[in-house]
Amino acid sequence: MTYYRHVRLLSRVRSADGCFAIDESKDPIRGDPVVQLTLTITLPEGDAHYSAVCPTAFGAFQRIRRQIEPLGWRLHCYGASLNVFPSRLYIDLSSGIRAYRMKMGIPAQLHDLVNIFDTGDDVILSTVAEQSAFYQSWLHSLHAAV
Template identity: 30%
Template sequence: MNGSERVKTIRISNGTPGPEALIEWSVEDVAHISVTLYDGHNVSSSAPDLFESLIDLRRDLAARDLLLCCNGARLDCYPSRMSREMGKAQKVLVLEKGKPPSARSMVDIFGEADGAKIGTPEEQESHYRDWLDSIA
């Protein structure tokens, strides 16, 4: 990785609170995320922004029945178009049905999240579409 690299520990879960994993990310022309699990297994992904890269990682980890407990994996979080275009989706919006988002509803994509709020990428996309319908 390079000079814009960030590193953080993040909880993982298989339905119950689990151990931590090391997550490293960088954003340049593309976003790159690498996760090193407690057993030394490494999963990585590159995509146009951090959210897309995180979706790829979440699908890989789901095959091992593992969830990343971060805001970017919450059912009620999704990046705005501006966040994706200008910030490579380093921030995501916390979405409330029937309410438009505000700047105060932006949180760090890798901020810690309660495992009970985490879902699959498909569930998250469905929740996002439901939210869009609720504000239309």
């Protein structure tokens, strides 16, 4: 099954449109779920293509982000927002397409769930490393709040 999600990309000097092609299938040998993401960035000088394969959409999404970050690009969507990260439960249930918006010291709740490809005014642009560090800080803040 293949489906598509449009996304906005930003750099310090320009913005661009992109489109993710999301293919979900099973490993032909082991039968494990596999997600292949392909990001096509549409630029005036020609399209650029980046792909990643991973068991989860969020994992593949992070791999693509690591490819485009050195080029100065940031994805303007919840999956790339500083304060958004999937729980293990939602990685299993939704292949990581849904994730929680987090607030320090406050456990995430159902109303905090967002689609990683959606966008909003509250998206905080970040790198994969910054997002992972925020997630670890958030986990520690939950233990400190007890």
